[in-house]
Each structure stands twice: as C-alpha cells, then as structure tokens.
Amino acid sequence: MRRYAAYDPPEYTSWQPDRGLVEEYRERVSADPDREREIVALPPEALLAMYRGLLRFRLSDIALARWVKQGVISKAWLGTGEEAVTVGAVHALDRRGPEGDIVGPMIRNQGANYEMGVPIIELFRTYLATADAPAGGRDLHLGDLRYGVCPPISMVATLSTVMNGFALAFRIRGERRVALTWVGDGATKHGEAHEAFAFAASLKLPIVFIIQNNQVALGTRLDQHHAPPDFSDWGPAYGIPSRSVDGNHVLDVYAATRLAAERCRQGGGPQLIEARTFRMGGHATHDVHEARATFAPELFERWGRRDPIGQYEEYLADIDLGAEGEGEFRERNLALLESVEQEVEAEIEAVAEEALASRYLAVPRAETAASGVYSEAPA
Template identity: 55%
Template sequence: MKRFAAYDPPEYHNWTADPAEVQRYRERVSADPEREAVIRALSQDQLLDMYAGLLRNRLHDVALKRWVKNGVISKAWLGVGEEAATIGPVHALRRSGPDHDVVAPMIRNSGACHEMGMPVTDILRSYLGTADSPSLGRDLHVGELAVGVLPPISHVGDVVPVISGIALSFKQRGQDRVGMTWTGDGSTKTAAFHEGVNFAGVHQLPVVFIIQNNQVALGTRLSQHAAGSFADWPMMYGLAGGVFDGNHVLDAYAAARLAADRARAGEGPSLLVAETFRMSGHATHDEREARELFDAGLFASWGRRDPVGLYEAWLMENGIGADVLERIEARVTAEIDQAAEEALRSRESAMPVPESAVTGVYA
C-alpha cells in the first residue's frame, strides 16, 4: 500500500517485505493444525475482504492524523501497527443479519466499528462532535448498537462486565450470538476486568475476551506492570484460551473463529492474547514520549512486521495479483477520502445546539 511520510511511522516509509519476516508469517499459518484448517477454508473473497478491512483501518487513522496536523482536531488515538488484532477477530464473527454478534471495542479498535457496518463518515463525525454523529456530538467514543457495536467506556476495563452482561442476555434468550471485547495489557489490572471475566466463566457465557498486549500501558512498559505471561491467564479462570500473533490477520482470524465457534456450541468463553506493538504514542500528542520510552531497535523490529505489508506479501505469494490489491486500495482510499469530506461538511452545517446537552440525561 501507499506510504505517507507525513503520517506513517518512519519505519513504514520505505517498507519492503523482509524475507525472514515473510517466512515467519508463512510458518505461522501452518503452526497449529486447527487454525490452519480454518485459514485454508477461507475463500478468496473473504481473504480480500480482510485486506480491505486492514486498509480501511489504516487509512482511517491516516485521515485522523492529517486532521491533527492540519489543526482540525487536537489529538487522536490511533491503532497503527495493531490493525490485525482487530480486523481478524471481527471478521471471525457474524457481522450482519438479525442475529449479528456484538463487539465492544476500545477506542484504538476503530476497525471493529467499520467492519461491523458503521459508515466511516459517522466514525469521523464522532471525532468532530457533530450533531449527526452516532453520539449526537457528545463523545468521540464510537458505537452503534443497531449494527452490534457497543461504544467504549473511558474507564478502560469497565466494558468487560458489560459485554459479559450482553452475552448473558444471549444465553438467557437462547440466541445463537456471541460477544467480543478487547482490553489493553494495562487495563487488565482493573477490578472490572477480573470480575467480568470471572462472571463469564462461572456462567459459561458466549463471549470472547482479547487481551491486546501492545507492550505499554499509556507510558508504562509491560515489564513495569505485569508479572509472568498473559498466556497463563486463561487457566486462572478455567477458560479456553490461546495466544495469537496480533500482527498476523490470518492467525488472529483463526484463533477468534475457533473461540467464537466454541461459544456458539455452549462451551463457554475464551480468553485470547494478541501479541502486538503500538507504533505510536498513547495518542498523537505524546508520540515523542513513546519514542523516548522504547529503544529505537524495538520500533525497527516491529516496523518490519507491518500487518498490512506482510499480509500483502502473503496474498501475492498465494496467487493474488498486485493489480487486484491496487484496485482494492484505490476503492478504499476513495471511500475514506469521501467520508472525511462528508464529515467536514457536517462540522459546517450540523453542530449540536446547546439545548441538546440535556437530551436523554435522566439524572
């Protein structure tokens, strides 16, 4: 895909596929027979749909960073480098129809919003606080329950018991539906996280929890706040679980698909761990801090594992022509550009009036 010197991490500017990383990517597909069977069952349309999702996620973040650079918004929370940890699992769910599944993304999982069916325009409008945004201008935490997206909660970790409650409703109603949420490595330290996961385990609820381990909580390294390995955590709750490569969209898809299938079969929740890395700061305002926090070699190492670039290399290795990928990129680029233009027009014509601040407020 095209790289943007003004917006992409420097490690992505002149990105080319490293043969050793491509080999590791290839080996990961066949490392687990159960996951490999799930991956091999994907059609070409499904593979390309995931590619479009990765591009949409990356270009959505590019649009936000462009707005920051141009002074349209003051800051943005980006998921650059972590897209596969969102796109793969969401594509493993039922994303349409009356019995669609429900996701509860963090703000960095914006890809879950557009892949569940939210228009990118509405996601961008939320950042601008317009009256025609899903939150009616109140908050940039984006969601739309009609398409199965629960808006994030600023107090990270608190959404875990909420998605467990939603999964409980699925079980009580006899619905063939699954809930899914992500939580950062830092927010696993909250009481709500543990209470929600434990509740789901006790009641054998149809829900998939994903610990998105991007190695840092705000400005605190993983080594400063975590002891042992997250891979051991499912056993603490008596849950099924596993670790997947959070930069490998196919491994992410397969792990989540198996977990969702177990949930639908009445086998209870799963706790998955996505190993990935945040290629930026907590938000755009502290990217310098992130660069000071970690050694440059760590950024360089993870930069070679760009989830979009490696998936492109794998697709072409498996018979998908570069021209096919270029056409998808052109289509998604036009979609994002149009969405940004429409959202900016809303800022000029659809800002909320002061009286709307009390609409829907009950206390």
C-alpha cells in the same frame, strides 16, 4: 500499500519485506492444524475483504492524523500497527447487525465499527462532534447497537463487564450469539477485568476476551506493570480456555477467534485469546515523541518489520486470488491489491470531505445539551 512520511511511523515509510519474516508468516498459517483448516477454507473474496479492512483502518487513521496537523481536531487515538487484532477478530464473527454477534471495542479498535457495518463517515463526524454523529456530538466513543457495536468506555476494562451482560442475555434466551471484547494489557490491572473473567467463567457465558498486549499501558511498559512475560497463564487461572496469537498476523487472529467463537456457540463458555502486538505510536497523537522514548529504537525497528499490512500483502501476492490481466502471477496479484487500495483511499477521502461539511450543516443546538442526561444536580 503507499507510505506517508508525514503520518506513518518512520519504520513504515521505508518498509521493505524481510524474506525471513515473510516465510515465518506463511509458516504460521500451517503451524496449528485447526487454525490452518479455517484459513484455507477462506475464498479469495474473504481474504481481500480483510485486506480492505486493514487498509480502511490504516487510511482512516492517517486521515485523522492529517486533521490533527491541520488543526481541525486536537488529537486522535490511533490503532497503527495493531489493525490485525481488530480486523481478524471481527471478520471471524457473525456480522448481521442486531441479529448477529456483538463486539465491544476499545478506542484503539476503532476499525471494528466499519468492519461491523457502521458507515465510516460516522467515525469522522464523531471526532468533529457534529449533531449528525451517532452520539449527537456528545461523546467521542463510537458505536451503534444497530450494527452490533457497543461503544467503548473511557474507564478501561469496564466494558468487559458490560459485554458479559450481552453474553448472559444470549445464554438466557438460548441464542447462538457471541459477545467479544478487547482488553488492553494495561487494562488487565483494573478490577473490572478480573470480575469479568471470573463472572463469565462461573456462568459459562458465550464471550471471547482478547487481551490486546501491545506492550504498553498509556506510558508504562509491560515489564513495569506485569510480572510474567505474557498472559498465557491467565486463562487457566480463571478456568477459561486460552490461546495466544500473533497479533500482527490477521489470519492467525481470524482463525483463533473463529474457533473460539464456535466453542462459545457450542456451550463451551468463555474463551480468552492473547494477541501479541505493539503500539507503533503514542497513546494518542499528542505524545508520540514521549512514547517513542519509552522503548529502545531497536524495538520499534523489530516490530516495524512486522507491519501487519505489509506482511499480509506479501502473503496475498503469492497465493491464488483469481486476479485477471496480463503479466506474471505475482504481478497480477499486486495489481489487484493496488486497485483495492485505490478504491479504499477514494472512499476515505470522500467521506472525510463529506464529514467536514457537517461542521457547518450540523452544528449541535444549545437546547439539546440536556438530552440524554439521566442525572442532574439538585437545584
């Protein structure tokens, strides 16, 4: 994909495929027979749909970052470098709106919304706090239950207990539906996460917990708040089947999530997945410089070579995507991927421009300020 020096991490602007890592990426597909079976069953259109999802996520983040530089908004919370954890998981689910599975994203899983079907313009309207946004300009956290998305909650880890409620309802009603939520490595230090894991395990709820281990909790490194090297032993501690995935490998995340969701549907109770990834920017756009000072430059370089989009592009370029036209096999694939990128880029630019108009056409009215408020201070 195109790189943007003004918005991408520097390791991405000069990104070139590392042949050793590309081979490692391919080998990961066949490393586990069960996951391999799920991956090889994917038709070209499903593989390309995940590629669109990754691009949509990255390019919408870039559009938000551009707004920050232009002064349209004050800051934005981005998922740069972590897109595969969101896109791979969502594509493994039953996405049928209110009748299908339900997800509870963190704010860094913003891409879950449009991959579940929420119109992408709602992301931009939400950041602009316009009256035509899903929350009417009242809340930055985007979600819409009509599409199977429960909005994030600022108190991280709290959402995991809420998602247990959905899973409990599915179990009581005998529905073959699954709840899924992401928990950051920092959020695992909040009591709600432990309550959620224990409650789900005790009642064998159909829920998938993804610990999104991006190595940092706001500005605290993993080694400063977590004793073990990873979270591989957390599942057994609660009696929950657990597995680890390469969080920068969209197909690995997809396959592990699909297997976990199926176990939930068969009555296997909650499932836990640790996705190992890395936050390539700041907690938000306001503290990128401080965030990059938190880690050694070599760590950014190491994870920068593992760009989830660049790696996936290299994988797709060498498999049969049914690409037509002139040129060699790989050339046709690369041309197809470029055309997909152009479509997504045009989509993002169009909806961002449309959303900007809402600043003038859909200004929240003062008389609606108390709408949806369930508690008021005594007179």
